[in-house]
Amino acid sequence: MTAELGHFALILALIVAALQTLIPAVGWAKRWEGWMGFAGPAALAQFLVTGLSFMALLRAFMTSDFSLALVVENSHSAKPMLYKIAGTWGNHEGSMLLWLLILALFGAAAAVFGGGLPLRLKALVLSVQGSIGLAFAAFILFTSNPFTRLANPPFDGGDLNPLLQDPGLAFHPPFLYLGYVGLSMAFSFAIAALIEGKVDAAWARWVRPWTLAAWIFLTIGIALGSWWAYYELGWGGFWFWDPVENASFMPWLIAGALLHSAIVAEKREALKSWTILLAILAFGFSLLGTFIVRSGVITSVHAFASDPTRGVAILVLLAFFVGGGLTLYAARAGSMQAKGVFGLVSRESALVVNNVLLAVSCFIVFLGTLWPLFAEIVLGRTLSVGAPFFNAAFVPIFLALAVILPLGSILAWKRGNLSRAGKDMAPALILGVALGGLAFAMLTGRSALGALGVAIGAFVLFGALTDLWLRAGRTPRRLLRLPRADWGRGLAHGGLGVTILGIAVLSAGTLEDIRVMQEGEVMEIGAYEVTLASVSEGQGPNYLTTMADMELRRGDRLVATLHPEKRFYPVAGMPTTEAGIDSGLFRDVYLVLGDPQEGGGWAVRAYVKPFAGWIWGGAILMALGGLVSLTDRRLRIAAGARRTAPPAGVPAE
Template sequence: MIVELGHFCLILALCVACIQATVPLVGASRRHIGWMDTGRTCAFAVFALIAMAMAALMHAYVTSDFSVVNVIENSHTDKPLLYKISGVWGNHEGSMLLWVFMLSLCAAAVALFSDNLPPPLRARVLSVQGMIGVGFLLFILFTSNPFLRAPNPPANGHGLNPVLQDPGLAFHPPFLYLGYVGFSVAFAFAVAALIEGKVDAAWARWVRPWTLASWCALTVGIAMGSWWAYYTLGWGGWWFWDPVENASFMPWLAGTALIHSSIVVEKRDTLKTWTILLAIVTFSLSLVGTFLVRSGVLTSVHAFATDPARGTFILLLLLVAIGGSLALYAFRAPKLQGGGLFAPVSREGSLVLNNLLLSCGCATVFLGTLYPLFLDAMNGPKLSVGYPFFDRTFVPLMVPMIVAVGIGPMLAWKRGDLLGALQRLSVAFAVSLIAGLILFYMTYGGPVLAVLGIAIAVWLAGAVITEWADRIRLFRMPLADSVRRAVNLPRAAYGMSAAHFGLAVFVAGVSASAFSQEAIEVLPVGGSMRLAAFEIRLQAMDKVPGPNFSADRATIVISKAGETVATMYPERRFFPLQKQTTGETAIRGGLVADLYLALGEADAAGHWTVRAYWKPIVSWIWLGCLIMAGGGLISLSDRRWRVGAAARSGRGAAVPAAGE
């Protein structure tokens, strides 16, 4: 009954979304207030309906209703509650439902927080979002319906892939999708602006918070996925340049560029057509990311082609959404008027450079991901593109960017003083040089590029601090005045500093991974091995039962200079239902270094393979991502984004405090 109710809600949501997609749009062109206002009502209604559908599916999972095909295929009564819930989006159909749920959430949020938006713009934005909703609701209802009943309900389900039964992965898709779908707001604003033929500072001011929020969610989502890979896969890798990862990384790169270019639109009323294009491309990449991954084009086209209806539908959807918006762009963008002028060396100039490098980075990832498949479809040779390729193409693009991130914020708008900026950054440069030299000396004969990477990270951190000190005129005026300035600095300024500092932390963590050490031995119980300064002893092996698995648990004692520093318990878990074994690593770490243990299998003599890694500051990788996302949130809390603030202060250009 509840399942049918959910199904019905979904169909009803489609009907309401159809109204949302058309009526406000017509209303906007005819200046009919009543018609325009239906957009808001519809957005709320669609959200409520899809939320009910979502709740119905969740209910089916939690109560293990095995009359529903989707639940049979992905759940099991023995599964812990958390994974029953996360099982909802751990499969194609459910994840699509989560996707439209997020979409309707965003549309409802736009409807709620858009009192200060001109009604025609609001109506058009909501209409465009309605159109996206219609497309995906159709897709779900016709090709991927999670509410289908099974004619003969079995006693129990097939269960969820054990590898997916992990807290890190349970919340990874919601964040990722919130990021992907959040970019639909920027997309809708871009399309609405193209329809209106007007882009100005106010437009950029409305778009930015939405872009920032989704960027934060995407950053957290990607970081979660990477962290999960790190602690699950058993050898300490955290990024693989896998097509699936790349699919989420491309919108992130484009979204990062979008955040920066919309600043230029807001402050200087220029770079408009480019920003509109970026908004369209970012969401397009999100679409490509979700659908091509979910339907398997990137990983195994085989699975995709076996259901031609699904594939054709997706292609049609992409053609309408991406092709349509880009065609509209080709038609209307040349008519948009450019604004303020600026010299190449200026804040705007540095943001253009940032956009260039990020876009080229995004293009590199795009080519690396799709070109081998493309070549294959053209009957060309079979190729693999893995990390050695990206190390040689993507990383060289990012190095100048990270160096430039330190300089850009020191340049003035319109015309900057590069020499002056470099002079003010001389301390940061000296510190990074010294740090680099010391590290080079300490690790002589080791990886030089890693030393360079850490030096660049120190440079960036130094530059961020210098910029902040500069802003509050630290040591150049009485300390009390500096403190007052620091307190009064806009949140957006702190947001930028934090995000850039997070980038520095991230770069340091990534670079330092070249200094990690490993030891792999076959140990009898009681045996030991050495890693860095540690002695690692396999003290005991136990059989431990779990809720839906049984585990071999190792008790491993870590000692340093004869003193026990830690006891760790890596496991191997056997899931009888799926007849699958997974490894459960044990990680002990913190800001300085991680000690990482993974248990292999036992040989005939009952000796166990133990792998141990010592990874200096590896946690900084995810810490850096969190700081970046935190910076975005701080910026988001800036007063000027708040509801009504823009309306009170009128046009964006009138607000002096420049955050960025």
């Protein structure tokens, strides 16, 4: 009965989304306040009924209801409860229902927290948001129904993909979806502004917190996915330029450009049409990611589905929303005249360069991700685009962006003084160059590129600290009085510097050794000794394990005993690798147990990875910086909106 209730709630969500789309739009066209006011309650109702549908599916997974085909395909009674819950979204149908739930959540949040929005703009925004919900509710019901019953339920299920049975993957997809779907609010604001023909500083203030929230969630989701790949897949890397990794990275880059562009639109009323375009493209790349993950056109270990029919349906949705948005943009963007005038050397110009470099970086990732598909369809050739292309094409552009970031953040609005800004940033630059030289010396000259990355990462980090120091008037006691937005920007920019520094040191300084080891044998790697003490067989909740006990020593001191594993999941018939990692502030020691060898012994891989944790520590700082900024901007936006909101019935034109 619970499944039928969930199915009925999903049908009701479709109906409510249709009403949310049509009634406020008609009210806007007719200037009927009551009809426009319907948008808020409809958005709340959409969230409630979609939430009811999702909870019904969640209960089916938690109770192992094998009368549902989806539960049979993605769960098992012996699976730990955390992974039963994660199984709800660890598949195509369930993940799309979560997608719809988060979409409804953002619409409901706009209805609750958008009290300061002009009634006409709010009605249009929620109408556009409702249309997206309508499209995806129909997509789920007609192509991906998660509540399909089986006539003859089996005794047990087929289990969740073993690679997804990990805490990192339990939380990684929801955060990514919060980011993907959060960008729908920026899209809805952009379409509403195009329909009204008005983009001003108030619009930019309203759209920024939604974009910032989406960017924060994307940052956390990408970091969790990278961390999972690092410790779960057993290959020791943190980024593979996999198509699904790229699918989340592209909207992150465009959302970053949108945030910086909206600053110019808010402060100087410039770049308005460009900001609108970025809002449309950001959501477009989110939909593109949804298509890549589910269409099966590109192979990936992260893919949820490989159904071309459903992929075509998502492609139609992508064409409708993004194509329709770009068509409307082409028709109306010319009416959005920029008012702000600024010099070549100014913060506005720096932000324009920032936007261009982020957009070019995104285009490079887009080209490298989809070029193999284009080559196969159009040219009839099978090509592979991997890390060498991305490292050669993307990394220089992004490093150039990082160099400009600290300098641009301290330039004055409208007309800046480049020599003064350079003088203020000179200490940060000197420190960065010094650390780069130190890194080159410690790496014994192995990698000039690694030393350059250290120099740039340190420059970005010290530049963020310099920015805070200058904004405090070079007075320590005024640092705590700075607005949270300034602290948020400093944390986010500093976090980017920390991540760049970590990637540079790890890429250039990793030590690796692969060999066959007998029990009791010792391997030396760097300053450490690794002893394969023993290998034993065992059993987990729903898997068999071969686990090694490996002692890590430095000199005569026992640093840690690590337990790398090879697991086998009998139901799914799949193996996984669990690395043994001893993490420290300045290095990780990473051990992987391989297969037994014919002549006796075990294949063992050992790595010493310097500054590995700094990669994810920087991501945490970036997300924290966004969160600090978000708290400040919400207060300011709410106050500003109340002051500027027009009286009821007065059109916001």
